[in-house]
Amino acid sequence: MSSSFLFNATTLSYLVSMLLFFLFLGSRNRTIGYAGSIIVYFGFILQTVAIGLRWKESYLLGIGHAPLSNLYESVVFFSWTIILIFALIDFRYKFREIGAFVVPFALSGMAWAQLGLNSGIDPLVPALQSNWLLYHVVTCFLGYAAFAVACGVSIMYLIKVHHERALGNVSAGSVVARFPSAIILDDLNYKAIMVGFPLLTLGIITGAAWANYAWGSYWSWDPKETWSLIVWFIYAAFLHARITRGWVGKRAALLSILGFIATIFCYLGVNLLLSGLHSYGGG
Amino acid sequence: MTTTKDSFASSVWSFFCSLKLTISLLIALAAASIIGTVIQQNASPEQYLKEYSASTVRLFDALNFFDMYHSWWFILLLYLLTVNLVACSVKRLPRDLKIRSVPTLTLDEGVEKSLSLVEHRKLSGNAASLRDKMATFLRKEFAEPLITEDKGVYHLFAQKNLYSRFGVYLLHFSIIVIFIGAMTGSYLGYKAFVSIEEGTGVSAVYKSAAHDPDMETPEQLARRTIDLGFTVRCEKFTVSYYDNGSPKEFKSILTVIDNGKTVIDKRPVIVNDPLSYKGITFYQSSYSPAGEPLFHLTVRNRKGSAPAKLSLRQGERVALPNGTLLQVLGYTEEIKSIIPQASGPAVKLALTPKTGAQQQIILLQNYPDFDSERGGDLIFAYKGLDQKWRTGLQVAKDPGVWVVWVGCALMIIGICMAFFLSHRRVWIRVESGRVTIGGTANKNQAAFRIFFYRMLEKLGKE
Ligand code: HEM
Numbered sequence: 001m002s003s004s005f006l007f008n009a010t011t012l013s014y015l016v017s018m019l020l021f022f023l024f025l026g027s028r029n030r031t032i033g034y035a036g037s038i039i040v041y042f043g044f045i046l047q048t049v050a051i052g053l054r055w056k057e058s059y060l061l062g063i064g065h066a067p068l069s070n071l072y073e074s075v076v077f078f079s080w081t082i083i084l085i086f087a088l089i090d091f092r093y094k095f096r097e098i099g100a101f102v103v104p105f106a107l108s109g110m111a112w113a114q115l116g117l118n119s120g121i122d123p124l125v126p127a128l129q130s131n132w133l134l135y136h137v138v139t140c141f142l143g144y145a146a147f148a149v150a151c152g153v154s155i156m157y158l159i160k161v162h163h164e165r166a167l168g169n170v171s172a173g174s175v176v177a178r179f180p181s182a183i184i185l186d187d188l189n190y191k192a193i194m195v196g197f198p199l200l201t202l203g204i205i206t207g208a209a210w211a212n213y214a215w216g217s218y219w220s221w222d223p224k225e226t227w228s229l230i231v232w233f234i235y236a237a238f239l240h241a242r243i244t245r246g247w248v249g250k251r252a253a254l255l256s257i258l259g260f261i262a263t264i265f266c267y268l269g270v271n272l273l274l275s276g277l278h279s280y281g282g283g
Numbered sequence: 284m285t286t287t288k289d290s291f292a293s294s295v296w297s298f299f300c301s302l303k304l305t306i307s308l309l310i311a312l313a314a315a316s317i318i319g320t321v322i323q324q325n326a327s328p329e330q331y332l333k334e335y336s337a338s339t340v341r342l343f344d345a346l347n348f349f350d351m352y353h354s355w356w357f358i359l360l361l362y363l364l365t366v367n368l369v370a371c372s373v374k375r376l377p378r379d380l381k382i383r384s385v386p387t388l389t390l391d392e393g394v395e396k397s398l399s400l401v402e403h404r405k406l407s408g409n410a411a412s413l414r415d416k417m418a419t420f421l422r423k424e425f426a427e428p429l430i431t432e433d434k435g436v437y438h439l440f441a442q443k444n445l446y447s448r449f450g451v452y453l454l455h456f457s458i459i460v461i462f463i464g465a466m467t468g469s470y471l472g473y474k475a476f477v478s479i480e481e482g483t484g485v486s487a488v489y490k491s492a493a494h495d496p497d498m499e500t501p502e503q504l505a506r507r508t509i510d511l512g513f514t515v516r517c518e519k520f521t522v523s524y525y526d527n528g529s530p531k532e533f534k535s536i537l538t539v540i541d542n543g544k545t546v547i548d549k550r551p552v553i554v555n556d557p558l559s560y561k562g563i564t565f566y567q568s569s570y571s572p573a574g575e576p577l578f579h580l581t582v583r584n585r586k587g588s589a590p591a592k593l594s595l596r597q598g599e600r601v602a603l604p605n606g607t608l609l610q611v612l613g614y615t616e617e618i619k620s621i622i623p624q625a626s627g628p629a630v631k632l633a634l635t636p637k638t639g640a641q642q643q644i645i646l647l648q649n650y651p652d653f654d655s656e657r658g659g660d661l662i663f664a665y666k667g668l669d670q671k672w673r674t675g676l677q678v679a680k681d682p683g684v685w686v687v688w689v690g691c692a693l694m695i696i697g698i699c700m701a702f703f704l705s706h707r708r709v710w711i712r713v714e715s716g717r718v719t720i721g722g723t724a725n726k727n728q729a730a731f732r733i734f735f736y737r738m739l740e741k742l743g744k745e
Contacts, residue, residue, distance in 0.1 A: 063525065122529070123527065123529060123531065126530060126531070126533055126553065126554035126555070126567075127554055129554065130555040132555075187729070194702050197698070198695065198699065201694065202695065205694075205695070208687075212684060214557075214566065215566050215568060216564055216677050216678070216681070217679060218687060226316050226317075227316075230317065233309045233316075234309075234313055237310055237313075240305055240306055240309070245306075270320070274320055
């Protein structure tokens, strides 16, 4: 079985799971929610195997390297980390409903990778031949994934409070009534960012360490570096506002969404729109 | 008079302590940094004029947008951030130190009111036996208690993760450490470049290249020259390729000679594996040909003379014994893209006979008999070329870099302490036949609440 077949199956699983989660919110039928979770984890296992297979396939081609070296591979890995973070929240806090707002991120990644990106396994150019690649990419993407989850939860939060305000109290039968309470969503947003922030910090530090090792300068204000710092500033501002000034609710949700937009720009926009050292991601 | 002075000073002080300033600075830095990623930094004036109108260039230049991250106003923001950090730490630290050195040991009425988690239990036994029971309980379920007595009432106090209160200071301090490391590097270190021809050595390197090296005066060159104090030789430079033609490895073989002694002998340096000597590090960065390649050919007569060797450079015209002029027009390391059926290196030659028209021929190194099919009197074969390379090395000296790494490590530790640990405190007041239990955490109250009630459940069972 080839990795690309499994990646297609993964994409399909995420699609089905997302639809089930939507149905779950609409129907309030617990079995459907359960099925959504089962299928998303099934997809996650497929994807894990596929990433491993792709790793192995690169060795069979004689150019073995971790599958994190081009845009296709990074988008696939990003999807994988998003589901990983979702799973952690699902297991720990049992709020399956947020799947409806988190799985779409992972699905869009997989769909874009499978339909729109070149999935060829290329050999590593000299600049990327380093173990730092692994440490750097893994930490950055885990951080990004936590921010993606925070963003999904924040969108849910905004919808929830908007409805509550518009309708007085949400009628028990509506979709929004199925959402976790506003307080819980607000808290999950904060928790996800609290996990993402140290990971992003590690990602920036490992990137700096690698840059120092590869060309003797840990910081050169390259657009990608600068954007990662911008993202870091935004979430640092979020945490300060939250911890010491008690910014909760709507403002926190908006800041979290802004942070994720900046994250996506840092990941994709910089490669597609600006020039810099990280051009590999544009391939 | 003094009061206005005092109030001015104190309002300056509270401005620098304020969290509003922090958030504004963080957002301002984020917004400002965007400028530098949109406008190319440190390009040449000509490049800017191509992109923007002359008046825009003047404006951007006046605002330092072309070297933004080193502009006075960006540096000022960083200084403000530092002052802000120091000020808020100075303001807060005494309070946290007091919590450490003078802990609240008794659960009196005032403390009890300030706690959100307080429970009363009726338990049989006199105060002394309950005290021992509670002490064992705290030791087992939470932490070692401190016991005080006040008029026959016992107070037990236990705490965990007191030091997590100082994570924030560590975290904030780490940012200053990183700044110190960065400044050390920028004042005492340098970034430079050198290119070394194969078989030669250098003992000086050059700081950032001038925009137009041809226009550079000797004084300007001298100003950016750095004497290494030792010699670095490039023995050999090689590039290897993957099957698909993309580069696989750039490799320089370097030797370091200090005081006439070879201290590092023929060390291969590739991208992601630099060479360090005496605090100066050399990174493989680029390469270029050194001079024209020398092509090696053989030529023989169709009638059967032995092949004669012939070497020439590109463009050079060489006369053969029969008067024909020979010239190399071009070459490639891989012919496949031009002739898909063939592979390997090839040269293109121009043959100009004494009389008659010029003729262009192609020779393939991997197919030595290829030229005989042309049908000419002279049969050529291509034996390869000699190309000398220059390796391009990035050179860096940064005595502050380890300070930066220490700062980064402190930052990670500080973040984990500040985010994931909370200072938890539990008090128990023991009177005859009844105990009062209170607790608090400085962060993540929700999790502490769960912990607190779980603990109480166990008390019920004992
Ligand atoms: C970049 C420069 C920074 C500045 C100027 C700064 C400044 C401040 C200030 C003024 C406070 C308020 C202290 C008070 O309540 O009196 C604070 C608190 C805090 N800062 Fe920062 N900070 C910076 C970076 C960071 C970073 C990167 C983090 C990591 C997320 C961080 C985490 C915190 C935390 C957790 C608190 C709350 C402390 C508490 O009340 O428990 N700070 N900071």
